[in-house]
Every structure is written in structure tokens, then in C-alpha cells.
Amino acid sequence: MQFRDQGPQNAQPSREERFVAGILKLCTENKGAAARLRRADNPTTEYQSWEVLAGYGIDLEKEYERLPYACVAAAIAKSKAERNGSLKxxxxxxxxxxxxxxxDQAKARLRRLLACDDVAELCRILRPLFSLIDSRVSQGLDYVRLLKQLRQFGFNAQQIKAQWAQEFYGRSEPGEEGQP
Known part of the structure; x- marks a missing residue:
């Protein structure tokens, strides 16, 4: 009988981690692909990103699956990020x-985010919010965490909304910094 070490050194990266790492690499190496991905959050031009999304096994016919990936890919491409950040x-x-x-403006932005009912609405609201964050905050977003939250939103919206509110209002406990 063989025993497998389940330690962190053998942990495989999650689908979200592989996607974010791949998009970051693609955007730095291929300016044409980066330009197409910048349009992924616009319903009219989103189709330009489908080749990349399909390459990651994303079902393009399922909006609840496609939109989170397209939204995060566009945010990464627009931010010109070189690596995943840590900001929630x-x-x-x-x-x-x-x-x-x-x-009051920050609270209004958060309230509008928390009022979203579905993934499509959420991704529409995030589009200008990403631009605001990119223009005013020097620290990079944690795109992996965000993608996981967007993927779960359709199934557990209240928990995801509570996480965003906690991140906004809450104070991190010592040693809690790196936890999702």
C-alpha cells in the first residue's frame, strides 16, 4: 500500500490559480491577446476573449461560468498587473x-455591490469599480480570491456578500492576513 503525502508541497494549484497565472503570463507576453482580454467585460466585445477562455475549459454557453472568468481576465489585462496581489x-x-x-462614497459603492442579485449584474457593477481601484490604489487585487468568490456567487451570494462587507468594515486579526 502506498501513502501519499498530503502536505502543501504536493498541493496542486486550483483552477482559479492556474487561470490567473496563465492570464497574467499571457498579458505580459502577448499584447494582442491582452487587448482582446481588456474587452472581455463588455457584452458587445466579450466574444473576442472566448478563444482564451475556451482554452481553459470554460463552458462559454453557461453565463454563470463564463462571466466571472471574463470579468477577472479583463480586470487583469486592464490593470497591467504582473502578479496576483493580496488586496481583498x-x-x-x-x-x-x-x-x-x-x-460615504465608499459605503455607497459597497452597498451597490451588495445589492447585486446575480452574476451578470455583479460583473456589470464590477467593471467601473475595477477602473476606480486601478486608478486610486497601488496595491494589487487578489484576483484568485475574487475569481473564487465570483464563481460561488450564484450558489451562495449571501456568504460572498458577507465576506466583502467583512473585508470592508472589519479589522484583520493578527495572523489572519494571508487567509482567504
């Missing part, structure tokens, strides 16, 4: 404003 979405919204999470 709720923290990033607060970081856009001088008063942080005490800002």
Missing part, C-alpha cells in the same frame, strides 16, 4: 477614498 475587494473599495471605509 472590500479592502480595495475602502482604499479608494481618503477616509477609507468611513467615506
Amino acid at each position: 475587494l472590500g479592502q480595495a473599495i475602502g482604499a479608494c477614498y481618503e477616509n477609507g471605509n468611513a467615506s
